[in-house]
Amino acid sequence: MTGRPGDGRDATGLRVQGLSVAFDGVSVLDGVDLDVAPGEVVVLLGPSGCGKSTLLRAVAGLESPTGGRVSWDGEDLTGVATHERGFGLVFQDHALFGHRDVAGNVEFGLRVAGMPADQRAQRVARALTMVGLDGFEGRRVDTLSGGEAQRVALARSLAAAPRLLMLDEPLGSLDRSLRERLTVELGVLLRRLGLAALHVTHDHDEAFALADRIAVLGDGRIDRIGTPEEVWADPGTVHAARCLGHENLVVLDDDGACPLGRLGTGPGTVLLRADRLSVGAVGEGVKAVVAATLRRSGQPVAHVLVGDLEVRVPVDESGRDLRAYDEIGLVVGDDAVVALADQRPTRGPLGPTRRTLPTRRNGPAPT
Amino acid sequence: MVPAAFLGVFFLYPVGSILVRGLGADGLNRLVELPGRSSFRSVAWFTLWQAVASTVLTVVVALPGAHLLARRRFRGRSLLRAAATVPFVLPTVVVGGAFLALFERLGLADGPLRLTRTAGAILAAHVFFNVAVVLRTVGTFWEGLDPRAVEQARVLGASPVQAFRWVTWPRLWPAVAAASSIVFLFCFTSFGVVLVLGGPTRATLETEVWRHAVFRGDLASATALAVVQLAAVVAMVVVTNRLQRRRAVAQRVVRRMPPPRASRRLLAGNLALLGVVLGLPIGVLVERSLTRGPAGGRGGGQWGDRWGGWTLDHYGALADRVNLLPVSALGALRNSLVFAVVAAGLAVVVGGLASVVVVHGRRAVARAFDLGMMLPLGASAVTVGFGMLIALDEPPLDFRSSRWLVPVAHALIGVPFVMRIVVPTLRGIDVRLREAAATLGATPARVRREIDLPIAARALSVGAGFSFAVSLGEFGATSFLPRHPDQLTAPLALFRLLSQPGHALRGQAMALAVVLMLATALSVLVIEGWGRRGTVRGDL
Numbered sequence: 055m056t057g058r059p060g061d062g063r064d065a066t067g068l069r070v071q072g073l074s075v076a077f078d079g080v081s082v083l084d085g086v087d088l089d090v091a092p093g094e095v096v097v098l099l100g101p102s103g104c105g106k107s108t109l110l111r112a113v114a115g116l117e118s119p120t121g122g123r124v125s126w127d128g129e130d131l132t133g134v135a136t137h138e139r140g141f142g143l144v145f146q147d148h149a150l151f152g153h154r155d156v157a158g159n160v161e162f163g164l165r166v167a168g169m170p171a172d173q174r175a176q177r178v179a180r181a182l183t184m185v186g187l188d189g190f191e192g193r194r195v196d197t198l199s200g201g202e203a204q205r206v207a208l209a210r211s212l213a214a215a216p217r218l219l220m221l222d223e224p225l226g227s228l229d230r231s232l233r234e235r236l237t238v239e240l241g242v243l244l245r246r247l248g249l250a251a252l253h254v255t256h257d258h259d260e261a262f263a264l265a266d267r268i269a270v271l272g273d274g275r276i277d278r279i280g281t282p283e284e285v286w287a288d289p290g291t292v293h294a295a296r297c298l299g300h301e302n303l304v305v306l307d308d309d310g311a312c313p314l315g316r317l318g319t320g321p322g323t324v325l326l327r328a329d330r331l332s333v334g335a336v337g338e339g340v341k342a343v344v345a346a347t348l349r350r351s352g353q354p355v356a357h358v359l360v361g362d363l364e365v366r367v368p369v370d371e372s373g374r375d376l377r378a379y380d381e382i383g384l385v386v387g388d389d390a391v392v393a394l395a396d397q398r399p400t401r402g403p404l405g406p407t408r409r410t411l412p413t414r415r416n417g418p419a420p421t
Numbered sequence: 422m423v424p425a426a427f428l429g430v431f432f433l434y435p436v437g438s439i440l441v442r443g444l445g446a447d448g449l450n451r452l453v454e455l456p457g458r459s460s461f462r463s464v465a466w467f468t469l470w471q472a473v474a475s476t477v478l479t480v481v482v483a484l485p486g487a488h489l490l491a492r493r494r495f496r497g498r499s500l501l502r503a504a505a506t507v508p509f510v511l512p513t514v515v516v517g518g519a520f521l522a523l524f525e526r527l528g529l530a531d532g533p534l535r536l537t538r539t540a541g542a543i544l545a546a547h548v549f550f551n552v553a554v555v556l557r558t559v560g561t562f563w564e565g566l567d568p569r570a571v572e573q574a575r576v577l578g579a580s581p582v583q584a585f586r587w588v589t590w591p592r593l594w595p596a597v598a599a600a601s602s603i604v605f606l607f608c609f610t611s612f613g614v615v616l617v618l619g620g621p622t623r624a625t626l627e628t629e630v631w632r633h634a635v636f637r638g639d640l641a642s643a644t645a646l647a648v649v650q651l652a653a654v655v656a657m658v659v660v661t662n663r664l665q666r667r668r669a670v671a672q673r674v675v676r677r678m679p680p681p682r683a684s685r686r687l688l689a690g691n692l693a694l695l696g697v698v699l700g701l702p703i704g705v706l707v708e709r710s711l712t713r714g715p716a717g718g719r720g721g722g723q724w725g726d727r728w729g730g731w732t733l734d735h736y737g738a739l740a741d742r743v744n745l746l747p748v749s750a751l752g753a754l755r756n757s758l759v760f761a762v763v764a765a766g767l768a769v770v771v772g773g774l775a776s777v778v779v780v781h782g783r784r785a786v787a788r789a790f791d792l793g794m795m796l797p798l799g800a801s802a803v804t805v806g807f808g809m810l811i812a813l814d815e816p817p818l819d820f821r822s823s824r825w826l827v828p829v830a831h832a833l834i835g836v837p838f839v840m841r842i843v844v845p846t847l848r849g850i851d852v853r854l855r856e857a858a859a860t861l862g863a864t865p866a867r868v869r870r871e872i873d874l875p876i877a878a879r880a881l882s883v884g885a886g887f888s889f890a891v892s893l894g895e896f897g898a899t900s901f902l903p904r905h906p907d908q909l910t911a912p913l914a915l916f917r918l919l920s921q922p923g924h925a926l927r928g929q930a931m932a933l934a935v936v937l938m939l940a941t942a943l944s945v946l947v948i949e950g951w952g953r954r955g956t957v958r959g960d961l
Contacts, residue, residue, distance in 0.1 A: 135865075143857070149857040153876055162871070210861065
């Protein structure tokens with residue numbers, strides 16, 4: 055990025071500095087800093103209620119911040135009205151205009167800008183082609199399926215040619231397979247258009263699929279920001295690690311020890327990167343017992359117990375025969391252990407789990 | 422600003438004038454003296470007890486129908502619901518005329534079983550009017566109650582009556598109370614019906630105000646009576662609002678199975694009851710307008726049960742001048758239509774603007790508007806008319822000579838109807854639609870034009886339809902306003918025709934009543950049927 059402070063004409067794109075928003079005195083955003091360069095796709099990742107949508111709305115000018123500033127190419131936009139910012143926003147449940155047909159929705163921004171009707175029709179057709187809805191111009195919006203409605207909402211924002219496109223969990227209300235398909239389409243479209251985009255989601259798979267950079271938001275602050283590879287390898291905090299989909303979070307005792315050995319110098323939480331763990335024969339690595347083997351999207355994942363510590367390990371096809379109570383060796387590869395700053399008390403279903411298998415009574419497990 | 426000025430000049434100032442005069446030194450003496458007069462006491466007593474009796478009768482007649490509409494499935498259900506609504510929007514004078522016709526037809530106009538000019542006639546007409554109120558409000562609430570509670574009671578061995586008594590009624594009664602309080606208010610402030618059916622011997626506070634002000638020119642007495650009336654109405658509105666709030670709390674939406682089919686007995690019983698109460702007066706009215714009197718002339722002679730043959734002569738006679746009226750009945754109808762169009766237009770503009778203020782204005786301003794604009798709904802039409810009569814007669818606000826004072830008064834009554842439909846619709850618009858429009862570059866003004874206006878348009882047109890119907894049938898306020906020949910409205914003409922003793926002009930009166938009834942009912946049914954299909958919320 056080439057931005058120089060004070061110079062108003064640099065192509066620095068979006069710059070959010072120290073942005074704070076409070077509702078009725080309760081702080082929702084607390085000093086957020088974030089940049090989105092032209093052509094860059096930044097994904098804001100975080101659980102519901104962490105302030106993601108509020109951040110988008112503040113950038114769009116729909117919420118008035120209690121502090122900080124929003125600027126584009128060095129031009130301060132903090133006091134500028136929503137309609138003069140040139141930022142597009144795709145809402146989660148579409149917010150289509152029910153009293154207009156598809157074309158009437160898509161051309162809205164152009165009509166407001168005063169574009170003549172014949173040019174508008176062209177642009178509408180092009181925008182609908184982009185989202186794969188050729189010929190939908192005359193459809194009533196209440197006859198659209200969820201996926202179609204979301205594409206129309208996207209086309210409506212794209213047709214207005216915004217300098218920044220913001221998407222507020224646009225795929226959140228769709229079923230899984232449709233969501234994945236639209237994620238791919240959206241990624242391709244954003245690359246092709248070279249548009250600066252700020253995309254909000256709570257789905258880490260979606261984030262990794264779309265992002266040039268991922269910003270993990272927690273309790274009104276940016277916990278971690280970086281390329282998908284950077285944040286995956288080093289989430290920085292327990293919260294960010296969870297949001298990014300890490301599951302092997304290990305709580306260390308006062309000596310930095312856990313059933314796997316001494317992984318730290320004192321109390322705290324460390325992350326075991328699943329992609330650096332593997333299952334080996336007994337005698338390799340650390341001794342462990344298989345609790346169960348699950349499949350995730352067809353890929354087998356073994357849940358193994360080291361003492362009372364449960365660890366999830368991806369296994370290759372050769373490991374699919376693993377059964378509960380099988381003994382194995384857990385191989386911990388280089389860089390598998392990542393230290394995390396643990397500012398918050400652990401909570402939620404993804405927290406480090408301690409459990410044991412019930413004692414096996416009668417010989418081997420039934421097959 | 423426009424709505425505030427409109428309300429101020431044409432409502433607050435006139436009503437204020439009543440209060441100032443009524444509570445000033447002179448007025449206060451009159452007021453203090455009132456309770457001592459036996460005539461006042463009997464009027465006040467009659468006003469009160471006829472309202473109570475009408476309310477009780479209405480609820481008794483309407484509850485079975487509400488049950489039928491809420492809990493049973495049958496062919497023609499929505500038709501019945503719509504048909505039962507019609508009486509509510511009919512002009513009061515038309516209803517009065519219908520009952521006069523009914524009594525004459527049944528031979529109850531004179532003799533030992535005379536109903537004309539009795540309290541019974543007034544009660545019957547009030548039931549006719551207000552059944553729709555109970556059917557709609559209680560029926561809708563009843564439909565929302567979870568039927569599984571009753572089913573549970575039945576499974577536990579309760580008879581249908583016991584189940585109603587112990588399970589349904591405790592949950593239903595807040596809605597019944599709310600509906601009753603509205604009906605009571607309507608009956609308490611009833612004017613046209615009492616004037617037509619009660620004659621000089623059966624007077625309520627409202628008709629007394631009119632008799633003193635218009636008939637006798639005794640403005641001081643009229644003012645004192647109007648103050649009493651106003652105080653009573655305000656007290657009742659407060660109580661009504663309380664009860665309404667309770668009803669809102671109790672309301673719950675339950676998804677459920679389609680209701681069971683109505684048994685033939687239940688259906689037949691209800692239809693017979695509603696048919697007699699609602700259908701008969703209208704039927705006889707129509708019949709009278711289409712039959713020749715026994716003398717064979719245009720409505721001349723005495724009508725008995727003797728058959729004079731079908732004829733359209735009475736309708737033809739509407740175009741004729743009669744010396745009782747300054748213009749022909751047709752001319753009065755034309756006046757009414759013009760006034761109704763103007764009033765509806767005014768009500769839509771004022772009510773629409775006020776609705777925007779209520780929804781988008783600053784909180785204090787919004788609340789003031791919400792309350793202020795609804796006031797004319799609570800105050801009776803007579804108060805509005807009388808206030809205008811005494812307040813707007815001197816410069817700079819001398820509107821006596823203006824022929825537009827009538828539509829202005831009508832619009833004033835129409836504004837609350839417009840707002841009660843438009844405000845909930847505006848509130849119901851998803852905020853994100855406006856936000857989406859803003860992110861697409863629309864200025865706030867543009868957002869209002871592109872998003873709010875198209876969505877509210879349907880609600881506005883429904884409101885216009887109601888204002889139109891209200892104006893067509895408006896009698897109370899109009900009867901106070903200065904009358905120029907070219908200002909005579911159809912309800913006023915009808916009243917004059919009806920109050921003529923004897924039957925010389927009855928046929929023509931009945932024909933006029935039928936035309937007025939059709940015009941009102943059609944404008945409401947068409948507009949409402951159309952509006953309900955859209956995104957219009959809110960009810961009257």
